[in-house]
Amino acid sequence: MNTNFSQHHTESLRSRFGLRVGARLSAGTHELPHDVRERLRAARERALAQRRQPVTQRVARPSWAAVRQGATLTLGAGDNGAGFWGRLASAALMLVLVAGLVAIDVVQDNDRATEVAELDAALLTDDLPPEAYADPGFLQFIKSDLGRTSSTLSQ
Numbered sequence: 001m002n003t004n005f006s007q008h009h010t011e012s013l014r015s016r017f018g019l020r021v022g023a024r025l026s027a028g029t030h031e032l033p034h035d036v037r038e039r040l041r042a043a044r045e046r047a048l049a050q051r052r053q054p055v056t057q058r059v060a061r062p063s064w065a066a067v068r069q070g071a072t073l074t075l076g077a078g079d080n081g082a083g084f085w086g087r088l089a090s091a092a093l094m095l096v097l098v099a100g101l102v103a104i105d106v107v108q109d110n111d112r113a114t115e116v117a118e119l120d121a122a123l124l125t126d127d128l129p130p131e132a133y134a135d136p137g138f139l140q141f142i143k144s145d146l147g148r149t150s151s152t153l154s155q
Helices: 002-027 034-052 083-125 130-134 138-154
Strands: 065-069 072-076
Touching: 002 034, 083 138, 130 138
Parallel strands: none
Antiparallel strands: 065 072
């Protein structure tokens, strides 16, 4: 109810200011030519007609809202939603994200396959006793040995 009083008070102040400005403007119109006075009168009537039209006020709504659900906090789209273009943009971004994740998975699979192929090639070309294959630290030894041999070969 306090906001209603403040809006009413603000409206009455605006009206009084408008009346004072109108009276001040009207005071000097007697010396003006007739055609100028008629144009001013027509402009005042147009201004009053626009003033009488109801002004639609937009209610500010948050575009994003945080909603607490138990122990979790969820970010939602507020009351107005995103509309068609917002949803289309969101879907496009999700598609790009999924494509990026698939690309990362493919690259990692290729890296793993290359590593296994190098290890197999080293095992097949090297002369090792059969007991070496049963040793738990053998795989680490081969990986470290492959790293040293590839770095010495590149120099």
